[in-house]
Amino acid sequence: MPQVTLTVNGKTSTVDVEGRTLLVELLREKLRLTGTHVGCDTSQCGACVVHVDGESVKACTILALQANGSQVTTIEGLAKPDGTLHPMQEAFREYHALQCGFCTPGMVMSAIDLVEKHPDGMSEKEIREGLEGNLCRCTGYHNIVKAIAAAQEVMHGRAQALAPAAE
Amino acid sequence: MYDFEYHKPGSLADAVKLLSADPDARPISGGQTLLPALKHRLNKPTSVVDLSGIAELKGIKREGDKLVIGALAKHFEVATSPEVKAAIPALAQMASTIGDTQVRNRGTIGGSVANNDPAADYPSAVLGLNATVVTDKRRIAADDFFQGMFTTALEPGELLVAIEFPIPEKAGYAKMRNPASRYVMAGAFVAKTGGAVRVAINGAGPGVFRQADMEKALTANWSPDAVAGVKQPADGLNGDIHGSAEYRAHLVTVMAKRAIDAAG
Known part of the structure; x- marks a missing residue:
């Protein structure tokens, strides 16, 4: 049986897989990292977004074997060991950027890649366009966009702390 | 998805050998079209041959009055490449609108052009710019390459290596x-x-x-x-x-x- 060796959230694992095993199956079923969700399984909804070597990808549309040797970050790997949330997670909490929460892990992972790729900051329109690959069936986009707009200021060092959400 | 063997050759010659030896083997690069098709069981390959480790298929470079884009160039790379933006900004703009961010982080120009989906973007740039498709065997003019829905001049086992775009006014x-x-x-x-x-x-x-x-x-x-x-x-x-x-x-x-x- 083929084997995949990859580093997930800083921890290196070697796992037996089939040729057809998807990265998301490896993460959820072999490593029990169930924060990465499977929504549509057709690369449309973005609930399964993780980072592979720093790039956001849909983990339902990459073979586990294609990720061999790579560095993977999932939603479980964002907070510091002491529990301090990543600024994007903190912003999602502060701005109430979730309703049912199913799309949230993918939204957060996509949002971080988006912010990192736009060091000069994004307008609201650019944030909305950048989230094209993530669907929220609660249609709760408005606060997600606000959270990302606030988080980018912290992530780019233009603000020391997250701007509080309006009362 | 049916199971298959997975190969990751390190050279173009090894990839061609694997694909030529087995008519039911399929090349994969970004997999943004192939994997959804396999999930629908539209295709049942005995093996997939991962092209992503082949250096000959990589790179974006200006060569005189041409822009040469390797088959493995991802849509995100084409969209953000300074060479592409300077030589053919319309091509970079097109790449920035393919699929979504995550698809652009995986999908490749070679895969899109070789697949020739009628609703794909890149084929119109290849044809409109009168580009030349370079394979491991020959050079094919865009006018001869695209042959209708999901059909191209590529023969079984033939691999798209790069696309040469003349630089337009x-x-x-x-x-x-x-x-x-x-x-x-x-x-x-x-x-x-x-x-x-x-x-x-x-x-x-x-x-x-x-x-x-x-x-x-x-x-x-x-x-x-x-x-x-x-x-x-x-x-x-x-x-x-x-x-x-x-x-x-x-x-x-x-x-x-x-x-x-x-x-x-």
């Missing part, structure tokens, strides 16, 4: 997307290269095609007004629940006008 692309799937309903890539005008239409028909009447009109007068009166016949265009052939025919003219506007 002017080029522009515009498309109307299906509001749900975001695939192209109708798109137009217009280019003037060495004084010659080409107009390639994607999305509207069963495969990418050139619009000769628009090319003639633009050769005489490069302006959106020149194509405004050119009617695309609806015969042979795609008609489905998303839009009739007549609707797509109408869009062809609208998209061509927008593309010329974008080209400046």
Whole structure:
């Protein structure tokens, strides 16, 4: 049986897989990292977004074997060991950027890649366009966009702390 | 998805050997089209051959009056490449609108062109810019490469290595997307290269095609007004629940006008 060796959230694992095993199956079923969700399984909804070597990808549309040797970050790997949330997670909490929460892990992972790729900051329109690959069936986009707009200021060092959400 | 063997060759020669030895083997790069197709069991390969480790298929470079893009260049790389932006900004702009961020982080130009989905973006740039498709065996002119829905001149086991784009004086692309799937309903890539005008239409028909009447009109007068009166016949265009052939025919003219506007 083929084997995949990859580093997930800083921890290196070697796992037996089939040729057809998807990265998301490896993460959820072999490593029990169930924060990465499977929504549509057709690369449309973005609930399964993780980072592979720093790039956001849909983990339902990459073979586990294609990720061999790579560095993977999932939603479980964002907070510091002491529990301090990543600024994007903190912003999602502060701005109430979730309703049912199913799309949230993918939204957060996509949002971080988006912010990192736009060091000069994004307008609201650019944030909305950048989230094209993530669907929220609660249609709760408005606060997600606000959270990302606030988080980018912290992530780019233009603000020391997250701007509080309006009362 | 049915199971298959997985190979990751380190050289083009090894990849060609694996693919030639087994007619049911399939190459994979980004997998953004192949993996969804395999999930639907539309295809049952005995093995997939991962091309992502092959150095000969990588890179984007300017060579004289041509821009050479390796088959493995991801849409995100093409969209953000300084070489592409400087030489053919319309191509970078097109790449920035393919699929979504995550698809652009995985999908490759070689995969899109070799697949020749009627609703794909890149085929219209390849045809509109009169590019040359370089394979492990030969060089194929764009006019000979695209042969209708999901069909190209590539033979079984033949691999797309790179695409050579002549650098145009002017080029522009515009498309109307299906509001749900975001695939192209109708798109137009217009280019003037060495004084010659080409107009390639994607999305509207069963495969990418050139619009000769628009090319003639633009050769005489490069302006959106020149194509405004050119009617695309609806015969042979795609008609489905998303839009009739007549609707797509109408869009062809609208998209061509927008593309010329974008080209400046």
